[in-house]
Amino acid sequence: MAEFGPELFQTKNGKIITLRACCGQDVDAFLHFQPQIAKETHFTMQMVGKIPDREKIKNDWEINYQDKINLRLGAFYNDDMVGQLAFFPFTPVHPWTHHIGKFGMMILKDYWGQGLGRKMLEIMIPHAKSVDIKKIEAMVRTTNERGVKLYQSLGFNNEGIRKKAALIEKNFLDEYFIAKFLDKYRSNNWVPKTLETHNLILRPICANDASDIFDYARNPKISRYTLWDTHKNIADTLIYIDEVFDNYDHHIPDSWGITLKNSDKVIGTIGCFWANQSVPSMELGYALREDYWGQGLITEAAKIVMDFVFKHYNLLRLQARCHIDNHASAKVIEKIGMIREGTHRYILKCKNELWDMHYYALTKHDWLSLQK
Structure with a gap:
């Protein structure tokens, strides 16, 4: 789990x-x-007297605790459980359905x-992505209007109705299949070409990379001079x-x-985004784990x-910019041949500070000269 x-x-x-995994x-x-x-x-499927x-239960929970896909999330007020969400792989386990996860959730009426x-669903969804689940499924009673509205607001779609899904107190109840x-990264989507250097492979990012990226993006030393904030949890990643x-x-x-x-x-990570398509020009940006700094990899x-x-x-x-105190980044930019065009003072506000930034660029003419 x-x-x-x-x-x-x-x-x-x-x-x-208090929200935490149950044991x-x-x-x-x-x-x-x-x-x-x-x-x-x-x-829910809970019955009075059953x-x-x-x-x-204890044995099942302890076994499931070893499975990285299973997530049994408990909500506790003081020491009392007031809600629970169970996320688990599609069963029976089959190679054709390993991309599917299912869940059930129940909360006391007072809550x-x-x-x-x-909140519990917002914890579950990033978890599902982090273990390479491509689709989350659930059944919800058609009479559960509050639940249906919540699921729809989080991007769940109604894929059909299961007629007479439950017989409760002599009444048949239908269920929505939601x-x-x-996974927005599908095999038929465009991805950048994989590039190879003497020491490195630069490849397209996929959902499975979340834990690797989070592992360094949560380091405040990495994000000190980036335009993005330190990742607080894998949901940010x-x-x-x-x-x-x-x-x-x-x-x-x-x-x-x-x-x-x-x-x-x-x-x-390293990449380029459009700065001005009419020129055309792009901007270069990158980040690297701290334990690989100073090795010339970037x-x-x-x-x-x-x-x-x-x-x-x-x-x-092609342009790049860096904080005036980010000497390591400036060194990288200069090593690849970019020319400093100037320093813009108070050019942007980031992390509640006004930043001065060095601006660098390389024109096509400059780049062709470097190829000789």
Whole structure:
């Protein structure tokens, strides 16, 4: 079962909820929670008088805890469980369905409308992406109007109706089959060409790279002079990856994942985005894990990216900029042949500071001269 938390969440009425992955020690809290859910609503599969076996639940949870895909997220007020979301792989396990995940969620009525369900779903979705799930599915009763509205607001679509899905107190209830697609990086989408240097492979980024990128993007030393903020959690990284996929959809090479030749682990990113398409000109940007600084790797990557974009996009200009105190980045830019055009004072506000920035550029004429 995936690890998560603890993370604190404040409901709309001010209660502080602890969100964390459940373990075997939480079984008693669940057994107190389950009968309350069964009495309050028919929207779940919990039944009054049908009490789950304690040892079986504990054993199942402990087994699932070892599975990176499973996530059993508990919501606790003080020591009482007030909500739970279970995310798990499609069953039965089959090679053709390993891309699908399913979930179920239940919350005590006192906590409906307090933002708790949305919060748990917002934790689940990035987790699903991080374990390479492409589609999330669930069944929701058609009478659960509040739930249907919540799922729709988070991008779930109704794919059909399961007629007479449940018979409760002599009444047949229908269920919506809802689903959300997660992977925008499909094999038929454009991706930048894989590039190779003496030490590196620069390849398209994919959803599986989230944990590698988060591992360095959470380091404040990496983001000290970047225009993006330190990643607080893997959800921030997945938002970034979605932005990369959007760039790919528009044939923009921003970004490549930087890997060493003997490993597929992403240790940094590098890419170019349009600065002015009418010229045409692009801007170069990059980031690298701290433990690979000072080895010339970014310079090596930047040179091949520079050559690629001048050839592939027929650029007239490639530019770069860096904070005036970011001497290491300035050194990289100068090593690949870019010329400093000047320093813009108070050119932008970033991280609550006014930044002075050095601006560099290389024209097509300059670049052709470097090829001789």
